Amino acid sequence: MYGFSAPMTPSSPLILALRLHNSIPPPRFHVSFSSVSRSMSPAMEPQERPQVEASAPRSNDFSSDGVAHKSKVTVVGSGNWGSVAAKLLASNTLRLGSFHDEVRMWVYEETLTSGAKLTDVINSINENVKYLPGVKLGKNVVADPDLENAVKDANMLVFVTPHQFMEGICRKLVGKIKSNVEAISLIKGMEVKMEGPCMISSLISQQLGINCCVLMGANIANEIAMEKFSEATVGYRENRQIANKWVQLFSTPYFLVTAVQDVEGVELCGTLKNVVALAAGFVDGLEMGNNTKAAIMRIGLREMKAFSKLLFSSVKDTTFFESCGVADLITTCLGGRNRKVAEAFAKNGGKRSFDELEAEMLQGQKLQGVSTAREVYEVLSHRGWLELFPLFATVHEICIGHLPPSAIVEHSERRARLSLLDGSATQYC
Ligand SMILES: NC(=O)c1ccc[n+]([C@@H]2O[C@H](COP(=O)([O-])OP(=O)(O)OC[C@H]3O[C@@H](n4cnc5c(N)ncnc54)[C@H](O)[C@@H]3O)[C@@H](O)[C@H]2O)c1
Numbered sequence: 001m002y003g004f005s006a007p008m009t010p011s012s013p014l015i016l017a018l019r020l021h022n023s024i025p026p027p028r029f030h031v032s033f034s035s036v037s038r039s040m041s042p043a044m045e046p047q048e049r050p051q052v053e054a055s056a057p058r059s060n061d062f063s064s065d066g067v068a069h070k071s072k073v074t075v076v077g078s079g080n081w082g083s084v085a086a087k088l089l090a091s092n093t094l095r096l097g098s099f100h101d102e103v104r105m106w107v108y109e110e111t112l113t114s115g116a117k118l119t120d121v122i123n124s125i126n127e128n129v130k131y132l133p134g135v136k137l138g139k140n141v142v143a144d145p146d147l148e149n150a151v152k153d154a155n156m157l158v159f160v161t162p163h164q165f166m167e168g169i170c171r172k173l174v175g176k177i178k179s180n181v182e183a184i185s186l187i188k189g190m191e192v193k194m195e196g197p198c199m200i201s202s203l204i205s206q207q208l209g210i211n212c213c214v215l216m217g218a219n220i221a222n223e224i225a226m227e228k229f230s231e232a233t234v235g236y237r238e239n240r241q242i243a244n245k246w247v248q249l250f251s252t253p254y255f256l257v258t259a260v261q262d263v264e265g266v267e268l269c270g271t272l273k274n275v276v277a278l279a280a281g282f283v284d285g286l287e288m289g290n291n292t293k294a295a296i297m298r299i300g301l302r303e304m305k306a307f308s309k310l311l312f313s314s315v316k317d318t319t320f321f322e323s324c325g326v327a328d329l330i331t332t333c334l335g336g337r338n339r340k341v342a343e344a345f346a347k348n349g350g351k352r353s354f355d356e357l358e359a360e361m362l363q364g365q366k367l368q369g370v371s372t373a374r375e376v377y378e379v380l381s382h383r384g385w386l387e388l389f390p391l392f393a394t395v396h397e398i399c400i401g402h403l404p405p406s407a408i409v410e411h412s413e414r415r416a417r418l419s420l421l422d423g424s425a426t427q428y429c
């Protein structure tokens with residue numbers, strides 16, 4: 001079987017409740033690879049019901065001679081989430097007439113312990129044995145170790161690498177992509193430059209001169225790989241039609257995507273929750289219990305909102321109630337990698353470094369929270385805001401060994417003067 005063999009039955013209570021609220025498309029389960037028929041498969045109707053695919057011609061782009069062109073999708077990245085993203089996209093490019101079937105996936109090449117190249121293995125058994133073992137990606141996913149070659153024909157670029165590698169990747173892509181490319185970033189992180197913080201979507205837009213949306217949410221990749229029901233949020237700047245196209249390209253019966261016009265709010269939620277997840281992991285490692293963890297999550301959410309609104313006055317309160325906000329915070333603090341490694345860090349009394357624990361526990365997968373905590377701390381100290389964000393500041397100081405893990409509670413208890421933050425904010429980057 002291939003494609004939509006969702007584990008939830010069409011009559012499961014959750015699916016029924018969601019459908020009653022008109023927020024989930026009707027079931028199209030058990031579509032096999034061979035039986036996918038463009039003319040017969042109905043258009044996906046995600047929550048905000050984009051009409052891109054539903055309206056008569058199936059293609060979106062037309063040349064001057066009126067000939068329709070199909071969009072080509074490339075995924076830049078092939079880690080745990082990158083591989084799942086490729087799987088999601090590949091099931092939809094087969095189904096939607098306005099996309100080429102093939103989804104190209106750029107792989108940061110490595111040699112496996114067997115001596116084989118990761119790319120060769122992915123292409124021969126259709127599985128990313130290192131970052132997503134046991135899951136077939138779809139036969140239309142093609143792994144490519146050559147970055148330039150992977151992007152050269154793409155109209156739609158999906159960026160999903162750990163954030164620390166994006167600056168170098170963008171530098172390599174300058175002048176190598178088509179002029180009409182649309183991009184989306186699934187990357188949870190930011191850069192801090194001399195001028196101030198720079199979100200990864202802005203880095204992509206500025207370095208490559210292209211529009212870039214974001215997709216964030218309560219999305220532990222391994223669960224989505226198993227086709228368990230999840231939600232996600234697309235953040236867009238102005239072009240609603242492009243946002244709809246991304247919603248359509250990612251939506252499946254088990255992956256429900258909603259678009260909101262708040263690119264910075266969505267991206268900051270996805271970025272900052274990783275810092276709170278470290279705090280939650282410290283609490284778990286110290287066995288402080290659920291009430292303490294809930295308190296830390298609440299304080300963290302308050303700091304996420306205040307920090308986001310201080311950086312970008314356009315950030316909307318409602319964004320924090322989308323999947324990218326409170327839902328992602330909860331799932332990451334319960335089951336994410338940042339939480340898990342922070343728990344081990346606290347259990348070891350801070351004596352083993354995050355780098356060491358990451359290498360041992362994640363085997364090549366990367367944490368985003370530790371570097372994000374440092375980046376946030378840089379912004380806070382630059383702007384004189386350290387006192388206003390005790391949880392964010394304390395997480396960084398614990399990570400670098402200046403404070404013990406137990407400080408997470410002692411220091412986060414200090415009353416933050418967040419009422420001071422309800423002022424206007426300047427837009428940076
Ligand atoms: N895994 C998840 O559950 C999940 C869910 C949502 C969002 N995200 C976000 O997606 C982004 C990517 O995470 P992931 O889970 O796909 O990756 P990962 O942590 O599983 O894997 C690390 C990836 O980095 C690559 N890499 C290593 N060194 C590199 C280099 N020098 N240059 C370029 N690439 C290099 C590796 O080949 C591998 O593909 C992160 O921002 C993460 O926060 C992850």
Ligand SMILES: O=P(O)(O)OC[C@H](O)CO
Pocket residue numbers: 188217218219220221274277328331332335336337338339367368
């Ligand atoms: O495993 P983490 O901590 O990187 O979090 C994964 C995702 O961001 C959860 O949505």
